[in-house]
Amino acid sequence: MARPRKPLLSRERIVETAGALVDAEGLGALSTRRLAGELGVSGPSLYNHFRTKDEILDAVADAVSAKIDLSMFAESDGRDWLTALHDWAVSYRAALADHPHIVPVLAQGPGRRPAGLRVADAVFGAMVRAGWPPAQATSIGALMRYFITGSALGSFARGFVDDETAYDPADYPHLGQAHLLAEHRQKVDEGAFDTGLRALLDGLRLQYEARGGASWASSGDGSAAAEA
Structure with missing residues (x-):
């Protein structure tokens, strides 16, 4: 045949x-x-x-979620929760950077998408195991999604034109080099993501230490994870 x-x-x-x-x-x-x-x-x-077309878009978005590395959240992995969050965030952003046009769909959350739900489950479970109360583990998942998807929705550097005459120093005295940002887009945007991620994780570390870390009683309200 x-x-x-x-x-x-x-x-x-x-x-x-x-x-x-x-x-x-x-x-x-x-x-x-x-x-x-x-x-x-x-x-x-x-x-x-x-x-429907929306179901196809959901499946495309879930295929991108499936590319996010979750190995750092396995109980056998050995990374502490902060290192795991950092490494996962880097993997998450890399997946979105490869497929920027689908980010608005991913930003809506996992819905019923299996790979997206696996991401949510892994992040929430790892934070609870680390000693975060469930309600705050949910907040961490939401915070990370806001930050990572937000960073992938657009380019700060591309928001400025490469015309050096566009930013008159009489009007914008501190933007004399702004026309150079587009030329160095990748360095600027990756540097901003790294700076923001470190600041975010440093803040979480301070909260964790101030509240006693893993000695906290897990007496949260049992909220489900809000990550995607």
Whole structure:
């Protein structure tokens, strides 16, 4: 029997193609008609695997979440909670940096997405094991998501034009070098993320030490994790 000219349609192939389209052209480029055309199939055939475009976007977002390293939160790993949070945050941001157009979807939280929920579960569980009360473990998960997704939503450096005449010193006396930021975008943005992450973790460490660390009674309100 002759092989089909095109690979059989599958959820994995749909997600991979949709993700590539979003990466290349942004969320606005994704439609079921455009996606079907990229796959070389009829539009209705997509509905054998996904009911709506939003379900496809959810699956693309979850595929990105699945790339986030969670090994540092395993009980057998040995890293302390601060080091684990740092290493995870770096992995999380790297995954988002590779797929910046899907960040607005990820920023909404995990919903029912399996990989996103595994991230939430790992962060919350590790913080509770470290001695944080459940309510504060939830707050840490939320805080980290706000910071990491926020850092990936845009570039500070790209917010300035590279025209040295754009920032008149009479109006902006401290922006004489602002036109150089775009040229050094990666260094500026990565430096800002590193500075913010260290400041955030230093603040958590001080709170942890001030409250007695692992000796805290785990008497929080039992909130579920708010990470994605």
